[in-house]
Amino acid sequence: MKLPLCASIILCLASNSLAQNAQAVGTLFQVDFTTNNGGGCQYAGQTTMQNNLQDALGLLTVGAQLVTDYGNDVGEARRLLDSFFEVESPPMTAAQLQAIGTAYSRVANWIQNGGAVNNGQETGTPYLFCYHNWLQKYSMKDAALDTAGETYPNIYTGTEMLLNEEQMYITRQKQETTALKGTNAVPYWSSKHKAYIFDRGYVSSANAGACSGPGYLGVTQHSLSPSSITLCPKGLGATANANTPANLATAHYVGRRSVAANPVPKADVPKGTANSNFQQLSALLPSATTFLHEMFHLVLGNDVSYPTVGEVYYLFTGRGVPQVVGLNYEYAVANPESYALAAIAYDYTLANGANADGDRVEFFSGYTTQG
Ligand SMILES: [Zn+2]
Numbered sequence: 001m002k003l004p005l006c007a008s009i010i011l012c013l014a015s016n017s018l019a020q021n022a023q024a025v026g027t028l029f030q031v032d033f034t035t036n037n038g039g040g041c042q043y044a045g046q047t048t049m050q051n052n053l054q055d056a057l058g059l060l061t062v063g064a065q066l067v068t069d070y071g072n073d074v075g076e077a078r079r080l081l082d083s084f085f086e087v088e089s090p091p092m093t094a095a096q097l098q099a100i101g102t103a104y105s106r107v108a109n110w111i112q113n114g115g116a117v118n119n120g121q122e123t124g125t126p127y128l129f130c131y132h133n134w135l136q137k138y139s140m141k142d143a144a145l146d147t148a149g150e151t152y153p154n155i156y157t158g159t160e161m162l163l164n165e166e167q168m169y170i171t172r173q174k175q176e177t178t179a180l181k182g183t184n185a186v187p188y189w190s191s192k193h194k195a196y197i198f199d200r201g202y203v204s205s206a207n208a209g210a211c212s213g214p215g216y217l218g219v220t221q222h223s224l225s226p227s228s229i230t231l232c233p234k235g236l237g238a239t240a241n242a243n244t245p246a247n248l249a250t251a252h253y254v255g256r257r258s259v260a261a262n263p264v265p266k267a268d269v270p271k272g273t274a275n276s277n278f279q280q281l282s283a284l285l286p287s288a289t290t291f292l293h294e295m296f297h298l299v300l301g302n303d304v305s306y307p308t309v310g311e312v313y314y315l316f317t318g319r320g321v322p323q324v325v326g327l328n329y330e331y332a333v334a335n336p337e338s339y340a341l342a343a344i345a346y347d348y349t350l351a352n353g354a355n356a357d358g359d360r361v362e363f364f365s366g367y368t369t370q371g
Helices: 009-020 046-071 075-084 094-113 167-179 245-250 289-300 336-351
Strands: 127-129 135-137 185-190 195-200 218-221 228-231
Touching: 009 046, 046 075, 046 094, 046 289, 046 336, 075 336, 094 289, 094 336, 167 185, 167 195, 218 289, 228 289, 289 336
Parallel strands: 127 228
Antiparallel strands: 135 185, 185 195, 218 228
């Protein structure tokens, strides 16, 4: 039986408009669109950022639809989730399905309504940065700064206290080095939080940070309060190798479904290996992708948004490393990129009509296929 979607048209219009709109990016986040200094987002622009946020919400809604359709035995939904969230003997259980749907819904709900982040533990309004320059990289041999951002004397020596003379910083540096599996952690000062965060050094430059290097798209941190998302230029649609301040202006908006799908028959697609002749899902990503990914870390918290094998970013198996296509459920359910890519894929499936044989565009193989 087909139930009417809404009992009252007026009520429906009201609730739909509420349900589908992202809050203002400047309400959900502390973000500065007037400068590129200090992590500011001038180069990205408020309109673009709001569009990315709205696209992220739209994709999360599609993700929830994907889960519902799987439960209703829709073939495209079944093939996609069984590929990207692979269980030993499909179909997945109601509980497994619900875990995916809940993750999509929680992030969507936050974009619409705000509220605490980091799995409910952080109530401060998070920062949104568009470059890592809200942090200043230091060495343990540099002078320590107090909560006012001032140097202060070592009472034993009378000279400026150094970071490597403060036990708490020595301890934190060691802890982070251990967490980085031996990569030496260095201190970064946040002028926003007036506190240090410890992280890898990235490259040797003094201005290096989480956006250094072409492969870095974004990062979310919860160790300083409030939490923050840093989107890197490349994570905002900048061209490859553009993660430097000089290239900030190359960031640009790519809307949902704005790249044309170019499907091939699925019988033509080889199994398991990348084939450059066919369009990959990764060629169709909107500029909201990184923002969407980072909001899973932000809202759900680190404990449930990092797979035990480490995050998986790419579609296909390479050098024996499992990737998004064919990733085991237990890893995929904690892997933000799996959620983002599945939603982006199903967005194309829903938006493109079926061909004469009734086949829709789909991506369970990692490639754009139809029929
Ligand atoms: Zn991540």
